[in-house]
Amino acid sequence: MNRRGLYITIYRFVTLHIPLILLLGIPIVAIVSWVWSMYSDGTVNNLLDPDGIRWCVRSSVRNISRAPLAQTLVLFMCVSVLFESGLMGVLLTLARERKWSTGSLSLKQRRALMCTIGVFELIVVLLIVLIVFPGAILFTAFGTYESSSLQQGMWGIAAFITIASCNAFGYVSGKIITQLDFLRAHTFFISKCANYFITLGLAAEFVSCLEYTSLVSADTIAVLSECLYYIPIVFYFISAIYSRNDNFIEDISKKMNN
Numbered sequence: 238m239n240r241r242g243l244y245i246t247i248y249r250f251v252t253l254h255i256p257l258i259l260l261l262g263i264p265i266v267a268i269v270s271w272v273w274s275m276y277s278d279g280t281v282n283n284l285l286d287p288d289g290i291r292w293c294v295r296s297s298v299r300n301i302s303r304a305p306l307a308q309t310l311v312l313f314m315c316v317s318v319l320f321e322s323g324l325m326g327v328l329l330t331l332a333r334e335r336k337w338s339t340g341s342l343s344l345k346q347r348r349a350l351m352c353t354i355g356v357f358e359l360i361v362v363l364l365i366v367l368i369v370f371p372g373a374i375l376f377t378a379f380g381t382y383e384s385s386s387l388q389q390g391m392w393g394i395a396a397f398i399t400i401a402s403c404n405a406f407g408y409v410s411g412k413i414i415t416q417l418d419f420l421r422a423h424t425f426f427i428s429k430c431a432n433y434f435i436t437l438g439l440a441a442e443f444v445s446c447l448e449y450t451s452l453v454s455a456d457t458i459a460v461l462s463e464c465l466y467y468i469p470i471v472f473y474f475i476s477a478i479y480s481r482n483d484n485f486i487e488d489i490s491k492k493m494n495n
Contacts, residue, residue, distance in 0.1 A: 251472045252432055259439035259465070263446055270450035282450050292449055300445035304437045305466055308392060310427070315399040316474065317426035322407030324353065349410035356405040360398050429477035433469055440465035 267284040274283035283289050319325045327346055342350065367375050368387065375387040382388055400423075407413030413422050444462045447453055453461075 247472060251469050252436075255465075255469065256432075256436045256439055259436070259443045262443050263439075266443070266446045266450060266452065270452060273450075273452065281452060284446060284450055289449070296445065296449075297442070301438045301441050303445060304441035306434075306437065309433075309437065309466075309470070311392065311396045312470075313426045313430060314423050315396050315403075317424060318400055318403040318407070318422045320478070321412065321422035321425050322403040323349075323410050323412045324403050324406040327406075345410050349406045352409045353402045353406040357398065357402045360401060364394065426474070426477050430470075430473040433473045436469050437466060 267289075270281055270284045270289070271286075273281045274286075284293065323346075327342060327350060330341060364375075367373075373380055375385060375390075376382060377385045387394075404413065404419075404422075407418075407422060413419055440462070444458060444465065447461070448455075448458050
């Protein structure tokens, strides 16, 4: 099996079998909690007793909110506009040449790259001003970074810098012209990775059930949730990147139908 075939097999497992395993895992956790609760002296909560059923009804939607939905959407938008604006292609071209010379780029691409650098520097300077100048409004009242607005808003700052810089490159280079181009540039990866949100919701429900029943430790739940939330993203991203250039998705469909 070549590398492409191996990846298609892994992608098929991640996108098809993991959601099914999570879906089947929820009733399995319920049954195990029912059996274990009879021998645990109250350390395990029964998911099938009246309290457990009430918890399921009360928390079924709330459990999904524990998944990193907002962070995932922002990440998808950033990666999407990074590729669709053409900035990633230019950076990869420069990296392949192993020299940061713009000689191989067109005039429009060079202008767009300079504009992007200018926007990036402007945002960084503004951020430094908000941090360094008297008042330091992004720090706490005591002037510390811990629990400050800067620390809590780091995701948003990184996303804003990425999206603003990529949009500058896209508009100057001509990749983003109309409002429809703008919307497509920011939603390409979201549309290609829509199935991931099903996996994310099922993972959140599964982890919440484990947490309620206390079948495993809190540390185990933390590690398991991080793996279930973020590892599938890698394969969805790679498949979305492949689908921009070749018939990777068609190959996957043929494999799944066999």
